[in-house]
Amino acid sequence: MPRALRPATLLVRGGTARSSFDETGEALFLTSGFVYESAAQAENTFLGTEQHYQYSRFGNPTVAMLEERLALLEGAEACRCTATGMAAVSAALLSHLKAGDRVVASRALFGSCHWIVSTLLPRYGIATSFVDGADLAQWQAALAEPAALVLLETPSNPMLEIVDLKAVCDLAHAAGAIVVVDNVFATPLLQKPLEFGADVVVYSCTKHMDGQGRVLGGAVLGSKKWVEETLQPFTRNTGPALSPFNAWVILKGLETLKLRVDAMCRGAERVAEFLAGRPEIARVLYPTRADHPQRELAMRQMSAGGTLVTFDVAGGKDACFRVLDALRVIDISNNLGDSKSLATHPATTTHMRVGAEERARLGINDGTVRLSVGLEDVEDLIDDLAAALDTLGRN
Numbered sequence: 001m002p003r004a005l006r007p008a009t010l011l012v013r014g015g016t017a018r019s020s021f022d023e024t025g026e027a028l029f030l031t032s033g034f035v036y037e038s039a040a041q042a043e044n045t046f047l048g049t050e051q052h053y054q055y056s057r058f059g060n061p062t063v064a065m066l067e068e069r070l071a072l073l074e075g076a077e078a079c080r081c082t083a084t085g086m087a088a089v090s091a092a093l094l095s096h097l098k099a100g101d102r103v104v105a106s107r108a109l110f111g112s113c114h115w116i117v118s119t120l121l122p123r124y125g126i127a128t129s130f131v132d133g134a135d136l137a138q139w140q141a142a143l144a145e146p147a148a149l150v151l152l153e154t155p156s157n158p159m160l161e162i163v164d165l166k167a168v169c170d171l172a173h174a175a176g177a178i179v180v181v182d183n184v185f186a187t188p189l190l191q192k193p194l195e196f197g198a199d200v201v202v203y204s205c206t207k208h209m210d211g212q213g214r215v216l217g218g219a220v221l222g223s224k225k226w227v228e229e230t231l232q233p234f235t236r237n238t239g240p241a242l243s244p245f246n247a248w249v250i251l252k253g254l255e256t257l258k259l260r261v262d263a264m265c266r267g268a269e270r271v272a273e274f275l276a277g278r279p280e281i282a283r284v285l286y287p288t289r290a291d292h293p294q295r296e297l298a299m300r301q302m303s304a305g306g307t308l309v310t311f312d313v314a315g316g317k318d319a320c321f322r323v324l325d326a327l328r329v330i331d332i333s334n335n336l337g338d339s340k341s342l343a344t345h346p347a348t349t350t351h352m353r354v355g356a357e358e359r360a361r362l363g364i365n366d367g368t369v370r371l372s373v374g375l376e377d378v379e380d381l382i383d384d385l386a387a388a389l390d391t392l393g394r395n
């Protein structure tokens with residue numbers, strides 16, 4: 001394919017590898033294994049002197065099409081897909097780290113990522129520390145000592161805090177660390193962490209890439225050397241392989257990713273604007289809004305503010321639950337990036353287990369709602385929110 005194709009084109013055509021049947025759509029190779037023409041071909045394949053698929057835990061043609069499409073989109077040399085986003089994060093971390101290493105992470109991480117850093121890694125003799133991702137002085141202090149790996153998320157879940165990618169990558173590299181960015185909230189269309197110096201980018205393909213509530217999947221992207229020498233031995237031998245069927249669903253999801261993300265960003269901006277004008281709402285967070293404390297940084301790193309809006313309902317948990325329960329179009333769910341708009345109450349669901357003290361530190365209160373804006377007509381979403389907020393005026 002010609003070089004430098006634009007994202008919308010890559011999303012439809014990138015990585016497509018036709019079989020001998022010349023099919024238009026990407027073929028679904030639902031097979032666990034592969035056969036060899038001869039014993040010598042099997043031997044050569046295992047020696048690595050001949051390229052041939054061996055076993056779908058190691059590689060599969062449908063999964064490889066997805067990996068190639070994602071690598072082209074990200075501008076990364078290589079990609080490996082995994083069964084879930086968490087398999088991608090844990091493989092990226094565990095393949096790189098060893099006992100005695102040190103990890104520095106931003107505090108505002110997806111719940112399971114936080115558990116891996118705070119609970120799992122220390123069990124294997126890896127020291128970990130958390131910083132407030134928006135505070136460069138804390139990164140500077142934590143990275144004054146040598147470290148092996150930095151993990152961060154920007155915008156963060158659920159408070160949409162922005163981490164300065166360039167500044168943190170420079171500090172991390174000086175400390176000897178690689179930087180792993182969980183880019184789920186921004187999607188590969190709105191933010192390219194590799195361009196700011198990140199070494200590895202991870203995704204949950206479950207979110208915007210499928211984006212239609214069907215399958216789980218994950219992806220890890222980085223240099224060819226790191227992927228082949230560090231990540232791949234780990235994934236081949238521990239087995240977090242993505243099902244070819246799920247890879248095929250995600251490939252089809254990618255074809256519409258740009259259309260969906262663009263529409264969802266427009267919807268999110270409108271919803272944020274509407275919410276900011278309502279007296280029942282104490283605070284609205286959306287990265288590119290004039291009132292976001294890190295707007296300038298967000299605009300430098302991202303081409304749009306994203307598909308999520310976070311807001312606080314005044315009056316705490318009771319008022320917040322009344323609003324959530326009164327929604328008739330928007331669903332209550334802990335997922336995000338879906339074509340259906342989904343509202344989450346982090347304090348009692350996704351962030352229940354981090355504890356009240358940590359929630360307070362993250363800025364999550366009992367009235368906080370994370371809204372993932374979907375593809376419905378935005379006027380219907382605004383009507384739904386307006387009607388739900390109106391119930392607070394009644395007894």
Ligand SMILES: *Cc1c(COP(=O)(O)O)cnc(C)c1O
Nearest residue numbers: 084085086110182184204206217
């Ligand atoms: C959902 C999510 C994950 C985990 O992905 P799964 O596919 O659910 O395993 C990791 N990081 C972020 C930011 C997410 O939103």
